[in-house]
Amino acid sequence: xxxxxxxxxxxxxxxxxxxxxxxxxxxxxxxxPIRPILARFVSKAALYSDQAxxxxxxxxxxxxxxxxxxxxxWPSDPEFGQPDILILGLDLALVVEVKxxxxxxxxxxxxxxxxxxxxxxxxxxxxxxxxxxxxxxxxELTNEATTGLETSLxxxxxxxxxxxxxxxxxxxxxxxxxxxxxxxxxQHLGFEFFxxxxxxxxxxxxxxxxxxxxxxxxxxxxxxxxxxxxxxENKI
Amino acid sequence: xxxxxxxxxxxxxxxxxxAEIAALIKTYEKLLVARGFxxxxxxxxxxxxxxxxxxxxxxxxxxxYRILKNKADGDDVxxxxxxxxxxxxxxxxxxxxxxxxxxxxxxxxxxxxxxxWDPWDLWFGKAADKTGExxxxxxxxxxxxxxxxxxxxxxxxxxxxxxIRFLAVPLARLVDxxxxxxxxxxxxL
Numbered sequence: 001x002x003x004x005x006x007x008x009x010x011x012x013x014x015x016x017x018x019x020x021x022x023x024x025x026x027x028x029x030x031x032x033p034i035r036p037i038l039a040r041f042v043s044k045a046a047l048y049s050d051q052a053x054x055x056x057x058x059x060x061x062x063x064x065x066x067x068x069x070x071x072x073x074w075p076s077d078p079e080f081g082q083p084d085i086l087i088l089g090l091d092l093a094l095v096v097e098v099k100x101x102x103x104x105x106x107x108x109x110x111x112x113x114x115x116x117x118x119x120x121x122x123x124x125x126x127x128x129x130x131x132x133x134x135x136x137x138x139x140e141l142t143n144e145a146t147t148g149l150e151t152s153l154x155x156x157x158x159x160x161x162x163x164x165x166x167x168x169x170x171x172x173x174x175x176x177x178x179x180x181x182x183x184x185x186x187q188h189l190g191f192e193f194f195x196x197x198x199x200x201x202x203x204x205x206x207x208x209x210x211x212x213x214x215x216x217x218x219x220x221x222x223x224x225x226x227x228x229x230x231x232x233e234n235k236i
Numbered sequence: 237x238x239x240x241x242x243x244x245x246x247x248x249x250x251x252x253x254x255a256e257i258a259a260l261i262k263t264y265e266k267l268l269v270a271r272g273f274x275x276x277x278x279x280x281x282x283x284x285x286x287x288x289x290x291x292x293x294x295x296x297x298x299x300x301y302r303i304l305k306n307k308a309d310g311d312d313v314x315x316x317x318x319x320x321x322x323x324x325x326x327x328x329x330x331x332x333x334x335x336x337x338x339x340x341x342x343x344x345x346x347x348x349x350x351x352x353w354d355p356w357d358l359w360f361g362k363a364a365d366k367t368g369e370x371x372x373x374x375x376x377x378x379x380x381x382x383x384x385x386x387x388x389x390x391x392x393x394x395x396x397x398x399x400i401r402f403l404a405v406p407l408a409r410l411v412d413x414x415x416x417x418x419x420x421x422x423x424x425l
Contacts, residue, residue, distance in 0.1 A: 136262040137269045190255060194263035196412040197256050
């Protein structure tokens, strides 16, 4: 989907589709050579109840060992529904509930997924729900949505992914190519924090258009003026 | 052909600049939310545009704003204005600017008096000298005839403010996130 998106080939209704975004991005992050980006990205999740606390500080680094991570897409559970992403690792079970333009599908959605982890992965010590959204600051959630999740609900922004990808030094030549595509895609979607004001590519601008409010387009030739008269034949 | 390409490049560079400004505003907000502020509004960042054939100078957004309030004190308000140009005063704009002002209102007054273009008024009303440095209220010439005429700030409005901090920084100087933090965030707080 990356190239199709970048070249404007994706149908309008699919451009803002949450599942397409999930599949495109996480479909890359799941691969072993790219998982260091996944681990770093997830580590940046902020505890909802105290956003100064990051997930990476609360779980031992070895739990995000990229050789042991498994990414499961849309695991379906008859009792608890279908979270978007399930990440399993050594003594770790993370649900990532992905949002793009939509909000939670129910006030209890995140609590339900926490119950899913507690019920199905009770053998894992570290069980957390990560709420991934397109906001640059944490969206408001009602107390009803977060009650009981004070130490297990985390918020993560799509904007953090470009930073996570860039912060890693060379992973491998092949992985770097994929990383570059991922970053291009996220930039295209506007998921990037400020990188500075870049000067326009002046080499592209072969000419200057306006100087002192006078158009000076190079090579521009004023079209010949034609004197228009109304009712010319009648000499009016 | 070249002229057509030039026009296309100009338009695309404008879109790129808009995307960079959006990233700037989002990052500014993120950094300030971490310091106890919160947005006071939705996603709208501009106004006073026109779709009229008679007002082409107002078709393109050339000014943007963002208002944040201190979570612990709603009378402590930060307003960011981006000035790309001012068709009404082209000679006053030498280059695009970021204007940032922090207003400390008297208790309960902010909600009555906050205006999204207040930093713009300070700058173009010549209440602040154009040196790009940080000013306290004592340096702002709020009572000057020039300012009062331009900004239409009443004495009553001015008296609701305990203090104002103001700064102006050329947009092009914000070359990375660190520059944004050092030249805007840390200086206005």
